[in-house]
Amino acid sequence: MNNKKKFDFRQASVPVMFIIICAICIPLSGLSPKMLINEIVTRMGRNSFLILSLLIPIMAGMGLNFGMTLGAMAAEIALILVCDWQIVSVPGMILAAIISVPISVLLGIFCGNILNRAKGREMITSYIMSFFVNGIYQLIVLYLMGKVIPIKHSSIKLPRGYGIRNTVSLLSMRQKLDNMLAINIAGVKIPVLTFIIIAIMCLIIVWFRKTKLGQDMRAVGQDMEVARDAGIEVEKTRIISIVISTVLAGLGMIIYLQNMGNIATYTAHSQIGMFCIAALLVGGASVDKASIGNVFLGVVLFHTMFIVAPRAGAYITGDSMIGEYFRVFVSYAVITVALIMYETNKRKAKSAASMELAAAQDSEDSKKSAD
């Protein structure tokens, strides 16, 4: 009981620290409340869906899915194609989503299989995986597009005739989803439709947890061997969790990019995994436990820090770069601390279990010797 309380305190410590950082930085940044709220609401719409995609692998005990980048890349390929076909606005997004799903599923199956061969080191493997697939993505986008995959419009093609430009404009889709049903409250634009989609996703996740598959995933996450003995197909369940995560990340990336209004073809996905994971952890999640509440708290706190830190840093030191480096440092530090906490807890639990085992054995031994 006591142990549990302590654990909760640890979980809360990161959000509390961020609330303090934000509380100090907000006044120093000199941003008006209206501007700040506007920014936060925009970023909530932009990022929440992406972060939701991280929840299911955590449930299945596979840790933070650094491989969510794979889904982001699938989405980018789909969007580039849709952009070339000149399918615009919301239909374009739906089409991109439809195209991205099979790519995401394939990548997810690939990633899941690799992760099954690297049990116990899923995170580092999925992290390297994201780099590996990034290489393949670049091969496709930089060399195959325009040569093998037809690309018609020179506005997205490199002057040399193949390969995609550094940025692809999504002007025809820019905030089309956000602006649908958008309402304006006291100068703050609220992208209602985007929020409705996110809310539906949350409901689906809540429902999913209660299904047979969701229960299986939790069982696998708790103890693979026990789950296997209970007749659950552990490998398959783990692959499914990664596939779902990758697909959701792809859809999230489409929402993200329609808000941004352009694709940074070669860099947009590279940082997305890191920032989403940092945001989730800031919301109080840990490597083996995350809830929907963590997602939203995390988005608000992390992005508030992200918005105000450079300005506050500039105000304090007179150098805007320091604030920018500060927020990058904080993102990495949060992930580092969360990982360390997770590993130390795991070790503690392990040593406690082995101690119990040893004690049991000891008593048995002494019984035997007494006999």
Place this chain on the structure above:
Amino acid sequence: MKDKITDSIKEFGLPRLIITGFLLLLLILAPFVGADLPTQISNIINRFSWNGVLVLAMVPMVHSGCGLNFGLPLGIISGLLGATISIELGFTGAASFVVAILVATPFALVFGTLYGWLLNKIKGGEMMIATYVGFSSVSLMCMMWLVLPYHSPNMVWGLSGKGLRTTISLEGYFDQALAHILQINIGNISIPTGTLLFFALLAFAIWAFLHTKTGTAMTAVGSNPAFARAAGINVDKVRMLSVVMSTWLAAIGILVYEQGFGFIQLYMAPFYMALPAVSAILIGGASVNKASIMNVIIGTILFQGIVTMTPTVMNNMIHMDMSEIIRIIASMGMILFALTRKTEAAKR
């Protein structure tokens, strides 16, 4: 017979076979597509001399079972501190290299000790945390490079007079400090004998160390910690020693790299430096828990060979520079392969 061949292929690893074959193919093709082979080989030797020590820095941690040192940037930062402080103190020429090593050493020892202490707390999850320790330290140092009181006009931004530049030229300092020792020049080829000797010295030292009592203890800890503990070895202490050694070698490694490259790169530059070193040693035949000096040498030659050869050969052949992508796919594929293999070994 057939089984033997498939067995040895399995032992060698398919990715490694592909990479070796690919490099051989490049070497054979090079003269046909009009690339100058001697220049290419000279390039490979030079790049080997720059990177050798950084790859060598993997060895102690792999031996003690701490896994691949994705936290290499931490050691690199010690080296960068050494280099910048040496210049700040006004040393020039080869002396600045010696001072840089001397200054970097205490930093490496302190950082390495802290890092080792941390890794001892989280046995089993070293690689992921090492990665993020590296990232955190690099981004922390990004702020430090701006804030620390450096004044040397050759290093700070000209306009504001404070904050270090992103790249600092080493001309007049330790540019080619080692390479120029006993350098051999034949036509297009120049062999940086000094750097190679320096690498050989360090490699020999590590080799010799691994054969001392402490060194064998380290190997024992890596291959079977429970057994090592039973044999009365202080596992945590040995692991700590290996981490400190790795960190120090990384610090020296980056200095050697810089003297060859001619520039100090600060800020985000050390960020991904661990990945080429990790994949190099894996290509050389190491695994997550086994690495030898031979792996370092072969791996660095193969990796740097591909890095230098692909752009020229590819460009001459198909007029497309796909080298970057080949490098990413090959090196990351190699790391993935190594990561997925450990479990098989553990199951056995």
Place this chain on the structure above:
Amino acid sequence: MNKKRQLIFRCAAILLVIALAVVMFVIGRGHTIYFDNKACEYGGKSYDAYYKVTVVKDKEKVAKLAEDERGMADLMGQKLTVTLEITDKKGEEPHSHKVSMPIPYSMDGVVINVPLLMAGQSADAYMSEFVPIATPEEDEEEEVVIDEFEMTDDV
């Protein structure tokens, strides 16, 4: 039996998604429509430009064209419906016409000549494909940056 039903359901779902994709292809196709208020000759007759044309699409003014001017509007789907408010000569009251026409799927950009359109000519006459003038691209190749650590402002 159950397996078979599952299979049927799956196939149906996939077909449904493909159908949705096809629908998106049709309704989501974007075109850029260029309105020309230019004098021109067609079939031996000449047509004068108007003094002023205002193009209203979805109750929104998208272009205002003086003589010899070109305006632009975005269109989604293959059916263009606009209201043209035309002023023949300076000082005269504008009269508005609601026009609607199909746009060929294959054309990205479509040029519509308003005088010809108002004269009741056929689609072949007033509609033509907009071909972007190939601006001679600056010789310097766009440098592609592959793996660079970039701290993006917008995340």
